[in-house]
Amino acid sequence: MKLRTPQLAxxxxxxxxxxxxxxxxxxxxxxxxxDAVPAVVTPQMSFAGLAAATGEPELVGMAQxxxxxxxxxxxxxxxxxxxxxxxxxxxxxxxTGAVRVTSDVSEVIDxxxxxxxxxxxxxxxxxxxxxxxxxxxxxxxxxxxAPDERMxxxxxxxxxxxxxxxGVALGVPVLVNE
Amino acid sequence: xRRPFSALAATTLxxxxxxxxxxxxxxxxxxxxxxxDDKGRAKNVIYLLGDGMGRTxxxxxxxxxxxxxxxxxxxxxxxxxxxxxxxxxxxxxxxGQADFRPNPVTDSxxxxxxWASGVKTYNAxxxxxxxxxxxxxxxxxxxxxxxxxxxxxxxxxxDATPAGQMSHALARGCQGPVYSDASCQDLALTxxxxxxxxxxxxxxxxxxxxxxxxxxxxxxxxxxxDAADEAALTAQGYSVLGSxxxxxTATKTDLAAATGQKVFGLxxxxxxxxxxxxxxxxxxxxxxxxxxxEMTSKAIELLSHKGEKGEKNEKGEKSDKxxxxxxxxxxxxxxxxxxxxxxxxxxxxxxxxxxxIAQDFAQRDGNTLVIVTADHECAGFNIIEKGTxxxxxxxxxxxxxxSGNTANNSAPTRPSNARDAARSTGxxxxxxxxxxxxxGPATFRTPTDPAGVTDGSPEAGLWLSYLSSNHTGADVPVYxxxxxxDQLEGTTDNTAxxxxxxxxxxxxx
Ligand SMILES: [Zn+2]
Numbered sequence: 001m002k003l004r005t006p007q008l009a010x011x012x013x014x015x016x017x018x019x020x021x022x023x024x025x026x027x028x029x030x031x032x033x034x035d036a037v038p039a040v041v042t043p044q045m046s047f048a049g050l051a052a053a054t055g056e057p058e059l060v061g062m063a064q065x066x067x068x069x070x071x072x073x074x075x076x077x078x079x080x081x082x083x084x085x086x087x088x089x090x091x092x093x094x095x096t097g098a099v100r101v102t103s104d105v106s107e108v109i110d111x112x113x114x115x116x117x118x119x120x121x122x123x124x125x126x127x128x129x130x131x132x133x134x135x136x137x138x139x140x141x142x143x144x145x146a147p148d149e150r151m152x153x154x155x156x157x158x159x160x161x162x163x164x165x166x167g168v169a170l171g172v173p174v175l176v177n178e
Numbered sequence: 179x180r181r182p183f184s185a186l187a188a189t190t191l192x193x194x195x196x197x198x199x200x201x202x203x204x205x206x207x208x209x210x211x212x213x214x215d216d217k218g219r220a221k222n223v224i225y226l227l228g229d230g231m232g233r234t235x236x237x238x239x240x241x242x243x244x245x246x247x248x249x250x251x252x253x254x255x256x257x258x259x260x261x262x263x264x265x266x267x268x269x270x271x272x273x274g275q276a277d278f279r280p281n282p283v284t285d286s287x288x289x290x291x292x293w294a295s296g297v298k299t300y301n302a303x304x305x306x307x308x309x310x311x312x313x314x315x316x317x318x319x320x321x322x323x324x325x326x327x328x329x330x331x332x333x334x335x336x337d338a339t340p341a342g343q344m345s346h347a348l349a350r351g352c353q354g355p356v357y358s359d360a361s362c363q364d365l366a367l368t369x370x371x372x373x374x375x376x377x378x379x380x381x382x383x384x385x386x387x388x389x390x391x392x393x394x395x396x397x398x399x400x401x402x403x404d405a406a407d408e409a410a411l412t413a414q415g416y417s418v419l420g421s422x423x424x425x426x427t428a429t430k431t432d433l434a435a436a437t438g439q440k441v442f443g444l445x446x447x448x449x450x451x452x453x454x455x456x457x458x459x460x461x462x463x464x465x466x467x468x469x470x471x472e473m474t475s476k477a478i479e480l481l482s483h484k485g486e487k488g489e490k491n492e493k494g495e496k497s498d499k500x501x502x503x504x505x506x507x508x509x510x511x512x513x514x515x516x517x518x519x520x521x522x523x524x525x526x527x528x529x530x531x532x533x534x535i536a537q538d539f540a541q542r543d544g545n546t547l548v549i550v551t552a553d554h555e556c557a558g559f560n561i562i563e564k565g566t567x568x569x570x571x572x573x574x575x576x577x578x579x580x581s582g583n584t585a586n587n588s589a590p591t592r593p594s595n596a597r598d599a600a601r602s603t604g605x606x607x608x609x610x611x612x613x614x615x616x617x618g619p620a621t622f623r624t625p626t627d628p629a630g631v632t633d634g635s636p637e638a639g640l641w642l643s644y645l646s647s648n649h650t651g652a653d654v655p656v657y658x659x660x661x662x663x664d665q666l667e668g669t670t671d672n673t674a675x676x677x678x679x680x681x682x683x684x685x686x687x
Binding site for chain 2: 042043044045046047049050051052053054056057078079081082103104106107109110112131132133134173174176178
């Protein structure tokens, strides 16, 4: 075993002392026993040049959508070929409906439905969202039923917009199946 | 298991130190030292994974396609054994530690982390241990040691099995193209949200497009990637088949023409299409997707390509060092969740045909370790005797009315066992197909059934049933050939696959 850094050497010695009876070797080697310095094998913990997310996802179509009074329109998202929206209804206070996943019959791990609320002139007043996340170790999300292809959602009009929203746009920025 | 206290404490400390080493830029891996360092060493490793493929899946596919006296290709490999697959709860320690809390049923993410990184973790975790510490993967180790690397799946390449080798994520749902708190963070684990620059909450597609872990990436999931990902891939020298920016899927024609050291080809915006659907719809766009055997064959061709005279790999070494390739038959699991026996069987056949291709290469090469296994069983798949019925179809559950009999106190008796006509309305791929509430079995003809016997008939020889729509905790089979394959005889744990492959590739000692 080749030890090229004091840090690694110290670590191996400590492990050797505490391991005692156990046979433990701690090394990273290169193929064919070359003498190269052991590779640094820590996972890359971040990516230079990748813009970090700054919040929840938005859909560009929300700004352009202009639903008329009582109308519910769908704006484009990355997974529009994997679901259909069903039983949509808007009563001025909340928009309700169901997302039927058409791509797979297995657990829905993550789903987000984004709703934009619009005034009489079709101006976007604000948004809110329905978020589903399957917590695999959370008993309340245990696999009690067959995999659910149909997720029912309700998104309330934010309180500050009460009485002003007359139209709705919906889109799905997040969808993951098992 | 009982151990003296001091040994237990020592083990705990060793693992803690190993985790520290990982954080500080070193890797710690404990493995019994081998007297013969070259024993079990291979030039190449091909690791084939049938997602959700339990013991009965293999048997049923054998009976279906080759008959009771036949064998699947995987069953002809010389070493055979079983793999335990259990996961652990979130924040659990490793086996042997005081805070070890096992979960008998794994998901694909925890299982992938077990063989890719050698640690037990919680369901949904990828490339992190149960306390959320990022751990290096075998594909990262192989890549850094100068091997060429490939990752092939019939699922989205951001799905758990491929992602387990080339990402680190607290939650498998953080696949992309965008980040969201709910899909990427795990406050139960970390207390407060990690900064979004941290790899563990970075969408998996963004990671795959930037970390260069796999040279050849073939599968589905184009919808997870965006134009910035394409630019990042191109900048690293990948040939991107199709177009990510335009969301134009690659085709099997594109794949056949692909050359070069680094190839990225996604053939569907989501998971790839089941074989039966492509057969039934030959003019569909999906019929242009390559099959798993075709992707396997091409990946081996690309990774084993010796290169032009003098051509060097990225480390400046001659490019015949060997390769590490992972192949996943993902739709076995997805169709098992759906209790779709017909397509499950077809997907096992496609997976087994990929095994044939891997094994043919290994036999020509003479120095390749081939491992064929599964991550977990899915749906409690069972072969029942022709003409019988399951508890799900029965009018009375099997109550243990004989429990007071000390001589025979575990035998359930069922005074009135009968098929419930409402719960069992016929063979589900035959006369009972129209009834959504039907618990009846699916039946399939086998090669030795008389001519004229059809799938879905009561005369068919293979009767199949499902327990549930979810994973089970059963051990899974493993088949292996080549250098070091004898280590897979008997029963091993899925974390041992990490050390066996790591030793074969000399990336751990
Ligand atoms: Zn599954």
